[in-house]
Amino acid sequence: MGYILRRAVLDALPAGVLAISERAVLGELADLARDDTRIAYGADLLETIRRRVGFASVKQVRNAFTKLAKKGIEVRVTVYNSVTTGTDMVAWRGHQTTYRIPADEVLAAAAVPAVTADSDVAQSEIV
Numbered sequence: 001m002g003y004i005l006r007r008a009v010l011d012a013l014p015a016g017v018l019a020i021s022e023r024a025v026l027g028e029l030a031d032l033a034r035d036d037t038r039i040a041y042g043a044d045l046l047e048t049i050r051r052r053v054g055f056a057s058v059k060q061v062r063n064a065f066t067k068l069a070k071k072g073i074e075v076r077v078t079v080y081n082s083v084t085t086g087t088d089m090v091a092w093r094g095h096q097t098t099y100r101i102p103a104d105e106v107l108a109a110a111a112v113p114a115v116t117a118d119s120d121v122a123q124s125e126i127v
Helices: 003-012 020-032 045-053 058-070 104-110 117-126
Strands: none
Touching: 003 020, 003 104, 020 045, 020 058, 045 058
């Protein structure tokens, strides 16, 4: 299904920015997604990713998605946005979560670590 997409996603990510587990989960999700729409869904999707990556539970897969979102790579599709609370819902009981692989440019840009003043000083001291 998504072998071409999997290769494109893993090639777009800079090395060393994501943890190995996050990179593996994103690669498996891309493998299960359609190449043309970059969308993946299904009742056993998380279980398939869990089994292929080697995690002990599906909760670890969900945690990896949360960590990816904190790094700017949101793969869960928002199905409801509450105007009053400002929260996005990706699923609720009885509704499956849909996942979309972001564009390669978004993956490359979102995964770049922020440069701080401390890191600039450290670099100038090394040189």
